Amino acid sequence: MQEERRLAVLRAIVEDYVATHEPVGSKALVERHNLGVSPATIRNDMAALEEEGYIAQPHTSAGRVPTDLGYRLFVDRLSEVKPLTAPERRAIERFLDDAVDLDDVMARTVRILAQVTQQVALVQYPSLTRSTIKHVELVPMSSTRIMLIVITDTARVEQRLIECSAPVPETLVADLRSRLGVSLTGKGYGEAAGALEGIDESFAPEERAIVRVVAATLLETMTERTDERIVLGGTAHLARYGQAFPLAIQPVLEALEEQVVLMRLLGETTGQAGVTVRIGHENPIEGLASTSVVTARYERGEHAVASLGVVGPTHMDYPGTMASVHAVARYVSRILDEQ
Amino acid sequence: MQEERRLAVLRAIVEDYVATHEPVGSKALVERHNLGVSPATIRNDMAALEEEGYIAQPHTSAGRVPTDLGYRLFVDRLSEVKPLTAPERRAIERFLDDAVDLDDVMARTVRILAQVTQQVALVQYPSLTRSTIKHVELVPMSSTRIMLIVITDTARVEQRLIECSAPVPETLVADLRSRLGVSLTGKGYGEAAGALEGIDESFAPEERAIVRVVAATLLETMTERTDERIVLGGTAHLARYGQAFPLAIQPVLEALEEQVVLMRLLGETTGQAGVTVRIGHENPIEGLASTSVVTARYERGEHAVASLGVVGPTHMDYPGTMASVHAVARYVSRILDEQ
DNA sequence: ACTTGGCACTCGCGGCTCGTGAGTGCCAAG
DNA sequence: CTTGGCACTCACGAGCCGCGAGTGCCAAGT
Numbered sequence: 262m263q264e265e266r267r268l269a270v271l272r273a274i275v276e277d278y279v280a281t282h283e284p285v286g287s288k289a290l291v292e293r294h295n296l297g298v299s300p301a302t303i304r305n306d307m308a309a310l311e312e313e314g315y316i317a318q319p320h321t322s323a324g325r326v327p328t329d330l331g332y333r334l335f336v337d338r339l340s341e342v343k344p345l346t347a348p349e350r351r352a353i354e355r356f357l358d359d360a361v362d363l364d365d366v367m368a369r370t371v372r373i374l375a376q377v378t379q380q381v382a383l384v385q386y387p388s389l390t391r392s393t394i395k396h397v398e399l400v401p402m403s404s405t406r407i408m409l410i411v412i413t414d415t416a417r418v419e420q421r422l423i424e425c426s427a428p429v430p431e432t433l434v435a436d437l438r439s440r441l442g443v444s445l446t447g448k449g450y451g452e453a454a455g456a457l458e459g460i461d462e463s464f465a466p467e468e469r470a471i472v473r474v475v476a477a478t479l480l481e482t483m484t485e486r487t488d489e490r491i492v493l494g495g496t497a498h499l500a501r502y503g504q505a506f507p508l509a510i511q512p513v514l515e516a517l518e519e520q521v522v523l524m525r526l527l528g529e530t531t532g533q534a535g536v537t538v539r540i541g542h543e544n545p546i547e548g549l550a551s552t553s554v555v556t557a558r559y560e561r562g563e564h565a566v567a568s569l570g571v572v573g574p575t576h577m578d579y580p581g582t583m584a585s586v587h588a589v590a591r592y593v594s595r596i597l598d599e600q
Numbered sequence: 601m602q603e604e605r606r607l608a609v610l611r612a613i614v615e616d617y618v619a620t621h622e623p624v625g626s627k628a629l630v631e632r633h634n635l636g637v638s639p640a641t642i643r644n645d646m647a648a649l650e651e652e653g654y655i656a657q658p659h660t661s662a663g664r665v666p667t668d669l670g671y672r673l674f675v676d677r678l679s680e681v682k683p684l685t686a687p688e689r690r691a692i693e694r695f696l697d698d699a700v701d702l703d704d705v706m707a708r709t710v711r712i713l714a715q716v717t718q719q720v721a722l723v724q725y726p727s728l729t730r731s732t733i734k735h736v737e738l739v740p741m742s743s744t745r746i747m748l749i750v751i752t753d754t755a756r757v758e759q760r761l762i763e764c765s766a767p768v769p770e771t772l773v774a775d776l777r778s779r780l781g782v783s784l785t786g787k788g789y790g791e792a793a794g795a796l797e798g799i800d801e802s803f804a805p806e807e808r809a810i811v812r813v814v815a816a817t818l819l820e821t822m823t824e825r826t827d828e829r830i831v832l833g834g835t836a837h838l839a840r841y842g843q844a845f846p847l848a849i850q851p852v853l854e855a856l857e858e859q860v861v862l863m864r865l866l867g868e869t870t871g872q873a874g875v876t877v878r879i880g881h882e883n884p885i886e887g888l889a890s891t892s893v894v895t896a897r898y899e900r901g902e903h904a905v906a907s908l909g910v911v912g913p914t915h916m917d918y919p920g921t922m923a924s925v926h927a928v929a930r931y932v933s934r935i936l937d938e939q
Numbered sequence: 940a941c942t943t944g945g946c947a948c949t950c951g952c953g954g955c956t957c958g959t960g961a962g963t964g965c966c967a968a969g
Numbered sequence: 970c971t972t973g974g975c976a977c978t979c980a981c982g983a984g985c986c987g988c989g990a991g992t993g994c995c996a997a998g999t
Contacts, residue, residue, distance in 0.1 A: 302972070321963075661990070
């Protein structure tokens with residue numbers, strides 16, 4: 262009984278604090294929520310909750326504020342799903358449906374996500390390593406430069422300029438282009454490595470160096486830096502919490518400028534279908550210790566291809582944010598399926 | 601004489617204010633700069649400068665602060681070029697030289713520019729309308745979808761997904777591809793429109809609809825939204841001025857999220873070779889009224905292709921910033937020439 | 940015609956005190 | 970286990986004040 266009420270108290274504290282951004286006291290609590298007991302009782306519960314580490318008081322004789330642990334419990338056990346309103350759903354749907362290509366889908370996604378959640382939004386491009394190759398193209402830019410272009414089933418287009426030490430004959434480019442097309446089209450990343458294995462041996466010795474460079478670039482394209490494409494938006498929302506709050510925006514902005522950091526934020530989304538929430542210190546990046554990250558995977562067909570999410574202050578509206586992130590991820594999946 | 605000294609006083613005020621970010625008084629001025637006159641004299645000059653609108657005092661009995669007009673005069677007539685240090689030049693050069701493709705050049709440019717100037721950096725992709733077409737590629741994605749890819753001499757790669765109402769036969773795609781290749785390769789934007797004129801007439805009647813869609817998409821690709829590609833970086837520097845300063849960062853961040861706004865900022869760079877500075881209210885975007893924008897064009901060969909620049913508080917180090925922006929623009933031009 | 944020292948005046952800022960009130964912890968009674 | 974009562978704590982804001990940087994003006998000097 263008393264255990265149950267304690268959780269209700271915690272929930273009430275989180276809700277009130279998220280709404281007002283001010284420490285909440287026992288009296289205000291009984292007034293706003295009909296808990297059916299007196300402030301004194303609540304005080305006892307609060308003392309217990311504080312003992313357990315779920316809430317804390319900024320200073321003696323102030324109300325209580327949820328700790329990271331408190332938010333965690335709230336998210337895990339206390340929050341109820343807060344479905345989006347119909348107009349919100351429609352707005353998301355319409356906005357995303359107008360996208361003309363993948364870049365546009367990503368740009369629009371980050372925009373709508375930031376707008377709906379009123380927070381900083383992150384959207385990761387579909388991972389190349391989880392896509393299959395649709396087309397490979399080689400275009401000579403000059404006698405010693407070749408542009409390599411890879412198109413995937415997720416409509417992603419990767420380009421890479423290759424610098425060769427010696428002039429490359431047109432015929433070799435054409436030859437290589439068709440060879441690559443045949444052996445790579447329809448292959449996933451894992452298979453690509455195998456398909457390229459030893460491809461240089463079927464060329465004349467003097468051509469092999471070039472072939473090898475192209476093959477290496479191709480593989481490289483599909484791994485390192487390309488998976489790092491993440492779009493960012495809504496940073497202005499950070500400033501809304503203005504000064505005052507323990508959320509110093511400078512370190513956050515700095516962290517968000519590092520692709521590597523963004524990768525870690527989105528990359529560690531757990532495999533499970535739902536929405537992942539990392540609260541305050543739970544997330545691995547220093548400088549984001551007073552922020553929470555809410556992420557979800559999106560898919561093409563049945564394969565998870567990448568993640569998206571938002572970054573906000575720990576005192577965010579978790580149910581609402583989680584619902585929004587989830588919804589947007591689902592719509593993006595749908596858009597990708599259509600293409 | 602006195603006119604000359606007045607300008608010296610204005611210069612001193614600007615320099616001191618930029619350095620300390622605090623209103624500067626007559627006494628401090630004579631101490632730091634050897635003007636050879638007494639504070640009282642300086643006060644007279646200051647009164648005159650204030651009368652003319654070059655400086656202002658935040659409140660009675662405070663030092664003076666330069667106005668936008670004051671900065672303007674400083675930039676136009678008083679500032680001396682402050683060349684970059686050798687290590688700075690080397691750092692820029694090395695960092696940019698490592699770029700592997702156009703995306704990388706742009707990303708690295710924005711990064712180094714933000715780092716060197718300690719401000720928000722903007723870099724515009726080479727304008728398509730000022731580039732020439734190197735290659736056109738059509739790739740069937742499904743029976744009714746075609747991916748259109750355009751590669752320019754500036755190594756820019758544009759993609760566009762085309763949705764057709766009816767299935768498109770492979771042969772038509774191949775045919776169209778080669779036709780487009782022949783008629784567009786080497787053409788600039790202005791010529792492209794002419795070259796595509798009436799291209800549909802040489803196809804079978806039932807194919808013309810598709811051909812027309814592709815041609816239209818191609819032209820569209822080279823105009824509207826594609827010119828809008830602008831990379832942004834260093835927003836964390838905004839937070840450095842922290843609260844306190846008249847620079848409220850929220851409106852600035854908001855403005856910087858709008859591609860259209862960024863376009864206007866960079867787009868109105870004057871045609872002249874040097875560096876353009878727009879100070880405070882001079883720049884057309886509300887919300888950026890207390891910021892200055894320093895931009896420069898960069899080139900490929902002899903043609904200006906796009907602009908880059910930085911956004912910072914009006915009390916920035918103009919000589920240093922202008923030198924950095926100029927230098928980076930020149931290095932980018934050089935990199936593009938090499939490709 | 941400028942420059943300069945003197946001088947009175949202004950006024951933002953930081954430090955100080957102090958009252959208020961929200962909020963707590965504890966306790967004894969229900 | 971709950972509840973009303975009660976004493977206690979402390980952050981916060983208002984009000985006050987003295988300091989000092991900085992100004993404008995003026996009369997004397999060059």
